[in-house]
Amino acid sequence: NNGDIYGMIFNPTTSTVTTDNITIRSRAQDEQFPAVSWHEANGEYLVAWQEVDNRATSGNWNQFVYNYDIVAQRISAVGVASGAVFTITSAIDGQWEPKVDSNENDDSWLVTWHDHRYRTGMPRTPNPQTGKEIFGKWVNGDSSLSAEIVMSRIVMSSANNSGTATPAARDQQYSAVAINSDGDAYVTWGDLREATG
Secondary structure (H helix, E strand, O other): OOOOOEEEOOOOOOOEEEEEEEEEEEEOEEEEEEEEEOOOOOOEEEEEEEEEEOOOOOOOOOOOEEEEEEEEEEEEEEEEEEEEEEEEOOOOOEEEEEEEEOOOOOOEEEEEOOOOOOOOOOOOOOOOOOOOEEEEOOOOOOHHHHHOOOEEOOOOOOOOOOOOOOOOOOOOOEOOOOOOOOOOEEEEEEOOOOOOO
């Protein structure tokens, strides 16, 4: 048993722990690198993390088959799970290190991560193949949808410096996201497209 995902609700003003030892995800395979964001209008947190793909076995666990997926769980204001754990992406190869922020304008969250599905050696149209890229999905905050949350995939690092659709070279990784009061999402990442090594 490797990493699991736990949480607590803590009041930093009074140094009081409101709810401790919240088990968000605990299973035999590895879960790690959680990110969390509170949605005021929904009254819920969204916790996203990476975990080993359910299809991974000792025979197919490698960088080109099944690696890590991005999954999430909505958590109520008092630390209780809202609906079931749901998968944000289970694409081939690895998806890592999610980041999340809420959009108070339309009851949603944006989850971003870096993704290895199109690395060198993997099929891709059009070429060129790359290292990692930044992907994201909007997660609907309507709790009536439970685990069936509507999401749309957006590829945010696939334009080169001229603004064309050609994928950026090398690695784009370690994203961060912030959504302002107008609902505009600002996404940043580390980028190696200009590297020469």
